[in-house]
Amino acid sequence: MIRKFISRVLGRTGPAKPExxxxxxxxxxxxxxxxxSRACRRxxxxxxxxxxxxxxxxxxxxDLLAGLTPKDFDVATNATPEQVRHCFRRxxxxxxxxxxxxxxxxxxxxxxxxxxxxxxxxxxxxxxxxEQGRVLRDNxxxxxxxxxxxxxxxxxxxxxxxxxxxxxxxxHGVADLKQKTLRMIGDPKTRYREDPVRMLRAVRLAAxxxxxxxxxxxxxxREMTELIENVPPSRLFDEMLKLLTSGHAVRCVTxxxxxxxxxxxxxxxxxILDQPLGERFVxxxxxxxxxxxxxxxxxxxxxxxxxxxxxxxxxxxxxxxKRGDPLIPALFQAMDEVLDVQAEKLAITxxxxxxxxxxxxLQPRFEQRSGKRPYGVLQQPRFRAGYxxxxxxxxxxxxxxxxxxxxxxxxxxxxxxxxxxxxxxPAGETRKRRRRPARTRPSNTE
Ligand code: ATP
Ligand code: MG
Numbered sequence: 001m002i003r004k005f006i007s008r009v010l011g012r013t014g015p016a017k018p019e020x021x022x023x024x025x026x027x028x029x030x031x032x033x034x035x036x037s038r039a040c041r042r043x044x045x046x047x048x049x050x051x052x053x054x055x056x057x058x059x060x061x062x063d064l065l066a067g068l069t070p071k072d073f074d075v076a077t078n079a080t081p082e083q084v085r086h087c088f089r090r091x092x093x094x095x096x097x098x099x100x101x102x103x104x105x106x107x108x109x110x111x112x113x114x115x116x117x118x119x120x121x122x123x124x125x126x127x128x129x130x131e132q133g134r135v136l137r138d139n140x141x142x143x144x145x146x147x148x149x150x151x152x153x154x155x156x157x158x159x160x161x162x163x164x165x166x167x168x169x170x171x172h173g174v175a176d177l178k179q180k181t182l183r184m185i186g187d188p189k190t191r192y193r194e195d196p197v198r199m200l201r202a203v204r205l206a207a208x209x210x211x212x213x214x215x216x217x218x219x220x221x222r223e224m225t226e227l228i229e230n231v232p233p234s235r236l237f238d239e240m241l242k243l244l245t246s247g248h249a250v251r252c253v254t255x256x257x258x259x260x261x262x263x264x265x266x267x268x269x270x271x272i273l274d275q276p277l278g279e280r281f282v283x284x285x286x287x288x289x290x291x292x293x294x295x296x297x298x299x300x301x302x303x304x305x306x307x308x309x310x311x312x313x314x315x316x317x318x319x320x321x322k323r324g325d326p327l328i329p330a331l332f333q334a335m336d337e338v339l340d341v342q343a344e345k346l347a348i349t350x351x352x353x354x355x356x357x358x359x360x361x362l363q364p365r366f367e368q369r370s371g372k373r374p375y376g377v378l379q380q381p382r383f384r385a386g387y388x389x390x391x392x393x394x395x396x397x398x399x400x401x402x403x404x405x406x407x408x409x410x411x412x413x414x415x416x417x418x419x420x421x422x423x424x425x426p427a428g429e430t431r432k433r434r435r436r437p438a439r440t441r442p443s444n445t446e
Contacts, residue, residue: 029174050087056159065177068209202221253282281398302354335357370425
């Protein structure tokens with residue numbers, strides 16, 4: 001009792017010990033089995049019928065208890081991947097570093113993971129780490145208690161058994177959730193060193209669930225931000241994307257800023273948020289993304305990153321134009337430079353980089369409202385995204401209202417009305433130029 005009290009006061013330092021878990025009944029937690037997807041229940045029943053332990057685990061249990069709809073359902077079991085695969089007709093093992101099994105039932109895919117063991121010194125299985133203590137490899141199977149201790153926050157270490165409707169809780173996660181606290185399992189500094197992405201997860205999960213990050217877990221972040229530099233870019237990109245498409249991007253980014261975390265932590269936000277115009281534009285983009293996510297509409301990563309990086313492009317574009325470079329080649333060079341810099345830190349995939357460029361490249365073409373050019377713009381495959389992007393620029397005050405309004409009208413007008421809306425060709429354009437058919441791509445020689 002006293003030991004428990006001391007460990008609580010000290011913020012539970014040292015590796016969490018596999019003590020006996022609380023088994024919490026439905027009367028206390030209120031989570032009923034019909035809230036679990038059919039495929040997930042079926043998966044668990046099948047594993048249990050075959051003599052294994054199986055539970056819903058992680059984000060799904062946490063989200064349901066918090067009254068949110070889970071993104072997906074994950075299952076944890078004591079069966080090995082091979083044993084799991086044998087229990088199902090449509091199941092395949094994926095992953096090399098740590099194998100998991102995808103079980104397909106109907107149109108759903110359930111991810112089944114074998115309990116993972118200790119990677120701390122305690123279990124004798126010392127994980128491979130880099131000089132900063134980041135865990136590079138940890139692929140040891142273990143007990144349920146060990147699996148729970150490996151998870152990041154107490155609210156993420158809950159195991160729900162649909163057949164008994166009980167929750168197995170090793171780290172007081174149910175109580176923490178009720179008290180709206182996001183608490184780290186084990187010593188926060190050690191856990192951040194093992195995996196610096198947990199700092200971003202803390203911010204994201206607190207924003208998503210409306211929780212307060214326990215001071216013991218939020219305090220060390222400030223001094224540990226530079227550890228993010230060691231995280232592989234692809235992982236950082238995935239986590240950034242999760243954060244920005246969580247439906248709470250504004251809250252997450254505000255939070256990162258309040259703590260001074262955007263410096264160094266997120267190179268992308270570092271510069272942008274320190275410039276008033278950039279900030280207004282980014283916040284508008286994030287607000288509109290949050291709105292879309294909450295309305296259940298899809299959000300495009302390309303659009304999002306195009307918005308986050310636009311101010312950088314504008315600055316570089318301006319510098320190149322001042323140097324005397326022609327308008328469009330200067331834009332394309334600015335785009336490449338910005339994407340190259342970001343690619344080093346965030347592994348923006350090639351497909352997304354392509355989307356970003358398409359959206360940016362359309363922007364100067366919205367200025368052209370004479371001849372056949374507007375028709376060419378309308379036919380661009382990324383027109384819609386480019387147009388939404390234009391409206392965001394209008395809203396932030398970067399582009400004249402009148403241009404946005406013109407495009408909105410043009411988009412909804414009949415053929416006849418459209419013809420009447422075209423502006424006279426700008427002075428200085430020759431007759432010959434005007435007769436040329438509309439181009440489908442901005443030419444580099446324009
Ligand atoms: P969401 O799905 O809403 O993004 P989540 O908590 O389910 O949140 P996942 O990435 O799906 O996040 O991870 C599932 C579970 O795996 C988590 O609930 C947690 O228990 C564990 N987990 C994920 N990432 C980490 C990590 N970096 N360190 C320790 N445990 C983790
Ligand atoms: Mg999840």
